[in-house]
Amino acid sequence: MRTLGIVGRIAPESTIEYYRLLMASYRERVPDGSAPSIVIDSIDLKKLLDLTAAGDLAGLTGYLVGEVRLLARAGAGLALLAANTPHIVFDEVLRKSAIPLVSIVEATCAAAKALGLKRLALFGTRFTMLGRFYPDVFSREGIALVLPAEKDLAFIHKKYVGELVKGVYRPETREKLLAIVGRMREDEGIDGVILGGTELPLILKGETSRVPLLDTTRIHVEAALDELLGKSA
Numbered sequence: 001m002r003t004l005g006i007v008g009r010i011a012p013e014s015t016i017e018y019y020r021l022l023m024a025s026y027r028e029r030v031p032d033g034s035a036p037s038i039v040i041d042s043i044d045l046k047k048l049l050d051l052t053a054a055g056d057l058a059g060l061t062g063y064l065v066g067e068v069r070l071l072a073r074a075g076a077g078l079a080l081l082a083a084n085t086p087h088i089v090f091d092e093v094l095r096k097s098a099i100p101l102v103s104i105v106e107a108t109c110a111a112a113k114a115l116g117l118k119r120l121a122l123f124g125t126r127f128t129m130l131g132r133f134y135p136d137v138f139s140r141e142g143i144a145l146v147l148p149a150e151k152d153l154a155f156i157h158k159k160y161v162g163e164l165v166k167g168v169y170r171p172e173t174r175e176k177l178l179a180i181v182g183r184m185r186e187d188e189g190i191d192g193v194i195l196g197g198t199e200l201p202l203i204l205k206g207e208t209s210r211v212p213l214l215d216t217t218r219i220h221v222e223a224a225l226d227e228l229l230g231k232s233a
Contacts, residue, residue, distance in 0.1 A: 003077055004036060004038050005071030005076025006040045007082060013202055014083065015042070022224070022225065025222060049161065052088065057089050057092070061092045068097050069098060079102070081101070083104075083198050087103065102223050107216075107219050120191070121193045122193075124156070156180070160200075164203060181211065192214060198220075
């Protein structure tokens with residue numbers, strides 16, 4: 001079995017959740033007491049966000065390619081970027097990577113298709129919500145993506161970078177996020193929500209909604225294990 005490399009700390013709390021979910025899902029799939037080989041690279045979130053905010057996609061690509069190369073030198077034969085936002089340059093990083101990468105966007109699209117979802121809200125950072133990397137993949141499967149209204153989009157981004165990536169989960173933020181889901185279900189006819197930020201499943205853990213909330217962290221983990229173990233595992 002190949003070693004899995006994780007470009008992590010984008011942000012810290014979700015990297016911990018990636019590791020926890022990988023261990024739990026592996027134990028369910030392979031109940032023989034063994035464990036997968038995993039290497040985690042803890043990167044500088046501020047540098048990543050600064051490059052993204054500045055629109056320096058070449059710089060962002062170079063930064064992430066360097067981190068993936070570090071994982072490859074550490075023995076990783078497969079890797080993932082443990083966040084949604086850096087997938088803005090996923091295709092470029094993949095082209096320059098010495099090892100295969102598992103896309104959170106492709107995995108989430110496959111999960112949405114399997115559920116028969118056709119019209120999904122997209123939550124995440126502003127970079128994710130306004131980027132083309134989710135619509136470009138989902139449109140190929142005939143799945144429409146709907147963005148929150150501008151004031152809601154600004155709220156989600158502000159709370160994401162100001163609270164969630166710092167491990168701050170406030171009840172009032174949770175309630176507001178669920179209110180946005182409810183409003184989009186009524187006004188926009190969405191039949192699901194992509195939690196397109198890996199901290200969003202943490203603040204919404206255990207919450208129920210009248211539409212499915214797609215946990216991109218868990219989906220990404222399962223896709224990575226599929227690659228490590230083979231689809232039939």
